[in-house]
Amino acid sequence: MADITRRNFVKLGALSAGMVALGENTLSASALEQKGVKYDQEYDVVVIGSGFAGLAATITAAEKGLKVCVIEKMGRFGGNSIINGGLFAVVNSPKQKAEGVQDSIELYLKDMLKAGLNMNHTDNLKVIAARSADALKLTEKCGAKYYEKLSHLGGHSIPRTYLTSTASGAGIVQPMLSYAEKLSNVILKNRTKFDDFIADDSGRIVGVVIREDYKFDMKALDDNAENKTGDIKYIKARKGVILASGGFCRDTFLRSMQDPSIPLECDTTNQPGATGEVIMKALELGAVPVQMSWIQWGPWASPDEKGFGTASNFNINATFRYGITVDTKTGKRFMNELADRRVRSLAMFDVIGKDQNYPINICDQAAVDKIIPDLTAKALASGVVKKFNTLDELAAAYKIPVAELKKTVEAYNGYVTAKKDTEFGKPVQGVEGVQVSKPPFYGTRGVPKLHYTMGGLKINDKAQVICTKTKKPIPGLFAAGGVNGGIHGASRLGSCSIPDCLVFGIVAGENI
């Protein structure tokens, strides 16, 4: 195989004539040239990544009769999706109809653009909005179950969000994995890493170089650069390759290049494999890097446990919707608890400051009665959420000036009654009259954790990866989910990753 070469992109015959057809060159050269490659395995489709996007693409492509190989770098399938909070925004959904919630594609776009500072790629957003209900159906076909009530998440004008019955993305990933495993034309390979693209003469992506038996090194500073394990295989993908490798929150180098203010050792909700090597390899093909410097903190985590933990879903569902967040020093609220993630995280970091003055998220029993009991049980068991008989006890535990806290609670309860928060503009008209008044009370210390990279590759409405030079798709290359950029603009709204991943996974599977 010593005659394998990189694609020789500049046409040298043309060059020697003095005039060059550079405008016709449609791709960069950074893929192995197919000529000379002896394939170890052949499939119709190779999917890189096994989270929501990869599984939706796999099932969709397989069900139209294609032979699909899914590769997953880690030992465990499911990527970040399997540890995700299981919140899934669906536009014009059955539950919205049942609950009498009026939604529309326009309203969804309005909410997304507000959080995204108008930087969102609306061509992609419209596809997600139009097909999120299809994505929901796919998960239900695979066996996913949802909590009966909709959630109302920060930044959404209305309740729009399904929650899996397990209160985790695993509630979608596990059924989809089981479903995919039963399909005879699907091969799932874990511990298998993508290394390179293979292209044919025309520049079409027709395969990948992978390493099987890859052992991800949890202790490496930079696994991607340092890790040399695994056996090289050349894999043909007759119809093309679908990138579903997610974002890069755990890529300390790439994220610090985008935002040097992110501490090297800060906590994140992401799994260790969430690094950027697939994105970067696609950029070498000439793919467009879109909005890679927008990196999101999730405002609902706890400094008293690692990662997403048990506090996040409790705060998302109970305290931020039905309760308040206060500064321990003042006993006062300082933000709209249902603002988008960026706005809340910035406000919280202002309070946390240099002396780690973590704000306290507070709600009452009426709030807890509204949410799935499992969430509360888990959060109490882990010790990050604490229960108090009175506001006095809560204030004492967190050293909050109690008189100020009571004033704050009284004012907030007034806003709930008046259905208008004149102080911070929280949409209290949607909290169903729940105040902070029915004992016991629940408190949890809050901290934002690195959660999501908004940036990545640019795709069109067929999930094809766009090339900067040609403004057209790179033939044979598709992408879905967190690997893409621009869809969420400056800040992704909660529960909008699952529909993004699933819808574009489906679209990629349909179009490949």
Next chain:
Amino acid sequence: MADITRRNFVKLGALSAGMVALGENTLSASALEQKGVKYDQEYDVVVIGSGFAGLAATITAAEKGLKVCVIEKMGRFGGNSIINGGLFAVVNSPKQKAEGVQDSIELYLKDMLKAGLNMNHTDNLKVIAARSADALKLTEKCGAKYYEKLSHLGGHSIPRTYLTSTASGAGIVQPMLSYAEKLSNVILKNRTKFDDFIADDSGRIVGVVIREDYKFDMKALDDNAENKTGDIKYIKARKGVILASGGFCRDTFLRSMQDPSIPLECDTTNQPGATGEVIMKALELGAVPVQMSWIQWGPWASPDEKGFGTASNFNINATFRYGITVDTKTGKRFMNELADRRVRSLAMFDVIGKDQNYPINICDQAAVDKIIPDLTAKALASGVVKKFNTLDELAAAYKIPVAELKKTVEAYNGYVTAKKDTEFGKPVQGVEGVQVSKPPFYGTRGVPKLHYTMGGLKINDKAQVICTKTKKPIPGLFAAGGVNGGIHGASRLGSCSIPDCLVFGIVAGENI
């Protein structure tokens, strides 16, 4: 030359052994392989671009004895630099000493980080701060002249800014160009376009493919993709290549990928050649894309002329420093006229809204007496700045409620007297007591125009381009000026591009 190939980066000998040395691969394959290339011309250094950065690199490299070839895509040398406003922030400068202004590297960083939302790459910033006075000296050696007084620009805590005697970047570019032309070891080629990199076996960049006699097509929607003019030449660069090709404000595709809210037809202060093809080609080598979605509007332009025009420097020097900006509908101020560009542009767009309600920048004769007379003469001659005997006349001309305007002026004058703007926090202590009170009065309609792309490539303190995969320099590849990213974070302060370009041009020239 039909045997020229792309560098075959993956070591295939190693591959066939089953274990692969991918971790040792230091570069992507997207450069022509030197083997087989017959060079048409040979130099020590090739510099791509002929603005501040390119010229500083050229003169520095040439003066240490290297043979330098500068290529410039356009017919005219000087890029954006030659139409730049000629404002040059120098830290710890001779004029600061003369005027008794206390500056420091720390204060400069503080100002830059505030405007940059803490996203700035401080490793680069420190180099600029430490060497901006060296850069000033280089320009003076070449014959550049400066207006005698320092300017105090928006976002700077103190006066720090030199203004060329011609009130334009041409006041630096022309002398540097003349100086470079006289050096016997410098070749300047206009109408010459960079197309590709050439690398040797080790991955070092050792040359470029260019097209001579390139005819930039002003009418093309996308000159870079469509234009096939020019004669291909293979150029050896024994010591390496310096990228000084600037930012991409005129690249409608790339900028809309980063921020789709930017209107396709919006006006910009940039020259037509300010497109992103060199940045994108470096990304194909594996260079890091840094903060490419931060694109800046300049708040000081006029809707009544094209481009940077004559109003911009008048507003920068006179109205924003010594005057006020008001909403015609209310007669009221709505921003700190010396806030950074991002803050001011957002505030102005809020006022402009959908009905093109352009705000009015206002100052008086005392302000005009403070600035270089040429600026006022040019701005009056072009008709974009208008002179009025009274505030009543000014209010009538722009349809501002006159009583409100007078109240606004009175309040502002009070802030100047008190040396504290309690309304918008403008640092009026630095306006030398100039109020809006001495007739005649000057008015100009204001609009932000697309001005600067903060993003681009990552360089280290030696101006070497960093590779994502290795975290190390790409051998033989240097970059300076607008082609780089991260230095200015979310928003570049005014007058900080010239020192960035010149300092890293010098550093690249020193280190190549």
